[in-house]
Amino acid sequence: MSESAEMIAKRDKVQLGFWLYLMTDCMLFTSLFATYMILRNSTNGGPGGSELFSMGFVLVETLILLTSSYVCGLANLAIHNGRKKEFVVYLGATIALGIAFLTMELTEFGKLIGEGHTPQTSAFLSAFFTLVGTHGLHIAIGLIWASVLIWALYRQGRQEDILRKFSLFAVFWHFLDVVWIFIFTIVYAMGVK
Amino acid sequence: MQKAREYRRQQLRYAYAYLLAGALSIATYALAVSASTFTDTSFAVIVLCAAALQLYIQSRYFLHLDDKEAPRWRLLSYAFTWFTLLIIAVGSIWIMNHLNYNMGMSPDQMDQYMNSQSLKGF
Amino acid sequence: MDWQWLIGRMNLSYLPHEPITMGAAVGMPLTLVAIAAALTYFKKWGYLWREWITTVDAKRIGIMYGSVALIMLARGVFDALMIRSQTAVGGPGGSQLFNTDTYQQVFTSHGVIMIFFVAMGLMFALFNIAVPLMIGTRDIAFPFLNAVSFWLFFAGMILVNGSLIFGGFSIGGWLGYPPLTELQYSPGPGVDYWIWSLQVAGIGSLLSGINFFVTILKNRAPGMTFMRMPIFVWSVLVTTVLMMIAFPILTGSLALLSLDRLMGMHFFTSMGGGNPMMYVNLIWAWGHPEVYILVMPAFGIYSEIVATFSRKKLFGYKTMVIALIAIMFFSFIVWQHHFFTMGSGADVNAFFGIMTMIIAIPTGVKVFNWLFTMYRGRITFASPMIWFMCFAVTFTIGGVTGVLLAVPAIDFQVHNTLFLVAHFHNVIIGGVVFGYIAAITYWFPKMFGFHLHEGLGKAAAYFWQVGFLLSFMPLYALGLMGAVRRLDNYSDPSWIPFFIVSAVGVVVVGIGIACQLLQIAYSIWKRKELHATSDPWDGRTLEWSVPSPAPFYNYAIIPEVSRVDEWWYQKQEGVKAPKDSDYKDIVLPKNTSFGFVIGMTAFVGSGALIWHIWWLVVVSFIAIVVMIIMRTMDDFTEYTIPAAEVMRMDKEARA
Secondary structure, eight states, rough: OOOOOHHHHHHHHHHHHHHHHHHHHHHHHHHHHHHHHHHTOOTTSSSSHHHHHHHHHHHHHHHHHHHHHHHHHHHHHHHHTTOHHHHHHHHHHHHHHHHHHHHHHHHHHHHHHHHOOOOOTTTHHHHHHHHHHHHHHHHHHHHHHHHHHHHHHHOOOHHHHHHHHHHHHHHHHHHHHHHHHIIIIIIIIHOOO | OOHHHHHHHHHHHHHHHHHHHHHHHHHHHHHHHHHHOOHHHHHHHHHHHHHHHHHHHIIIIIIIOOOTTSSHHHHHHHHHHHHHOOOHHHHHHHHHHHHHHHTOOOOOHHHHHHHHHHHHTO | OOOOHHHOOOOOOGGOOOHHHHHHHHHHHHHHHHOOOOOOOOOOOOHHHIIIIIIOOOOHHHHHHHHHHHHHHHHHHHHHHHHHHHHTTOOOTOHHHHHHHHHHHHHHHHHHHHIIIIIHHHHHHHHHHHHHHHHOOOOSOOHHHHHHHHHHHHHHHHHHHHHHHHHHHOSSSSTTTTTTTTTTTTTTSHHHHHHHHHHHHHOOOHHHHHHHHHHHHHHOTTTTOOGGGGGHHHHHHHHHHHHHHHHHHHHHHHHHHHHHHHOOOOOOOOTTOOHHHHHHHHHHHHHHHHHHHHHHHHHHHHHHHHHHHHSSOOOOOOHHHHHHHHHHHTTOOOOGGGGGSOOOOOOHHHHHHHHOOOOOOOOHHHHHHHOOOOOOOOOOOHHHHHHHHHHHHHHHHHHHHHHHSHHHHHHHTTTTBBBHHHHHHIIIIIIHHHHHHHHHHHHHHHHBBBBBHHHHHHHHHHHHHEEEEHHHHEEEEEEEEEEEEOSOOOOOOHHHHHHHHHHHHHHHHHHHHHHHHHHHHHHHHTTTTBBBSOOTTOOOOOGGOOOOOTTTSSSSOOOOOSSTTTHHHHHHHHHOOOOGGOOOOEEEOOOOSHHHHHHHHHHHHHHHHTTOOOOHHHHHHHHHHHHHHHHHOOOOOOEEEHHHHHHHHHHHHHO
8 A cells, every 4th residue: 555645744743743752762861861960979878889780680671671572673674565464572571571571670670779879868869779770660651652553554554554553663762772771771771890 | 565664674783782781781880889999080981971872772772862864853853952050960960069069068068067056046 | 528629729818918919919900891791881802813713814813912012011010119219218227128039030030031021922923924924925824823923921920920820930040940949949839830931932032933944945936046035034943943942951951840849849949959050050051042032023023124224235135144144154053151050170161162152153244244235325214223223222222232141161250140131121122122122113014004203112112221221231330249139138338329320221211111012002093194105115025915904815916036136126126016816715724723622721720730739730741632632633724715706805905
């Protein structure tokens, strides 16, 4: 099925608009990162990153999210080449890995809070939980979005519609992994040192 | 057949980017947990360079931000966002570091000072 | 049975106790009841719902933005009257007209209302009204998102006004610096009202920024390259870039403050390692681009007005564009000048001071270009032109004092004194207010089909100009004499005459506003005599080629553009009548109630956050997510008008 000129123009606008929204999201993360950088040593007398972060755990999280982003890219490729079954498999893997990532992150948060290192303890922890937590919130929203996409696919399954909506999700998902590069580096790697 | 080959080729590109990005993450991890032979600053520089490289790989191969793309708005707005982002982030850190330096206290001392002022009821 | 969780921390003690706030708390609901009664009596509910509440037509949305903004202007000026009447009698041995807590709420709400609801509101009104018409398109890129943005703005407005009735507003100034706005010093709902009203309106603004940027990039008429766009459109483009970069920083800062307040975190608290100065840094990283967001569309408007009323093309189109872009770049690297005195030291201050001074250069270039446009033009002194001339004088004075303030050593003397207050009112009133009023006068005929009465418009300009001078020139002197801002009483008797003159000035401005209200009422009454043609000012840009009032589809036939000021040259060469075959089918977006419902849900959710009604927060959030998903699943959001019908409507409108 071919698209009319208007539909192509409309899709173009939506992609540009969504991309610009992601750029504004970048700026939001910037303010959170800047806040974290300023407050990372304000531990209120308590332990800092080097005592609290477990690099091995975080590396596994990082590789899971990276794999999720990779598999999402494969899903994008699949649907652009009309391979519906492969697409569903890859999208399913994306969601599963995303859930694994989020579970690991929530476990980490739970452990910290259980040991008494809550966001209310110090500025450092407030900044840590907020920055990493905002990223996690974006991941959660992405997972809801991906699930709705699968539901929409089985509801009506019109190829170009799903392609259009999915390519927006894919960009969003890749973008979240890009943000994670910097959380991994600046929060965890530099925090542990 | 041609389409299938092209499809495989593009899949491989994703795979290469994935492996490179993964390697960079592992390298950062290895540096972070190794015995500290680096100063804080040089560690930060190396690790940020690794991050920047991974940013490039993911932007180019996952986000498809290459200069071949006809509508250049994505690349242009991305570059501009990074430009302003760095101004705001680096600028804020510069400003706040100078503030802290001029206060002449460590964050914990600053904290104690603020506490004592607060208790005075200011 | 413990029902408290149902209503959070609401209780009757939050009703107002002071006469003025009690009066507002009674007056506002009464006014709403009166309006509802009138709507019922005249059977206009259906009309209101169909034509205004569910509309996605940018022109209608623009008119709604403008109406809300003008009502809020009345409240903002009333706040100003309260402030100045207090300071006029606040000298030694004087009286306290209202208690300090109320006074602090008044100056806080004055700032918030004027910036977020008057200036931003009028700005979005003008974007919606003028941009699609000027670029020769039927609609903006995302009409539904536009509606959502307006209703979010409206929700923010309800929150600010609602605080008068129940809970009281913030006492922390329009920017709400911690630790004053932290739980320790402001435990009540006031600061929360402030946070969520700004947060909700801010998200609306951010979405609009994206919307208009994509519109200008993608919806221009065929042949309209970037260098053939009207300068106003350029100024909007540059403004939207600033919006997209700056507003997320506001969102972030307010979110961090609300986390401190709602969840006891320690970003900006004075204890636990927080750093209140970080808030100041972040909020001004937004705040400085914000003031350029406000003033750059005004610059664009002046470019259109000066060219039109001098009957001459704008002098130096290219340099004007470059100047706009330069101002945009520089506005990102000057924000620290708002807190020179906070202690970053000489080298940081020097850098930002120099950058601030540099911004004056492209601004000056623009002023000179406007003057050169006037030179050897055939000038018509219609009221928009009068407003421009008032701007030229007023803004120049304000700009000059700005360059003074850009020098850190001088700023150390006058930071946060009335000198500063005078400076920013000088540039905002001279630049933003005069510009937006001029724009309203200029584009009113295009929206409504009749003029605003000229005589009353000119009278308003003169009263505003004189009123401004009387209100704010004394403040420069006061600031140099040591008067700090936000004072309600003072001990130096030599200040009294200055404060009295300033109070008189506010009254004169008030007369100016009364002239404007009279102007609107009178013009509506006499609209037959004040009837406007499609091109009442002999304009230069495309919007003057469509009938007045502009039809809902804007252009029956999308125009083709080959140069700047296309319409002007078409008039010289003879306007070609359209052939019947030129008419094509038109696809337009359908009305929808989702924009309104999402906005009102945002209001309910914000109220729930303010009053700690947690179950309602969750319900509202889920409702918004569900509505967004429903909207994205909706495939039938447009309707088509067949070409024959378009032709019929167009011929009828032009007859």
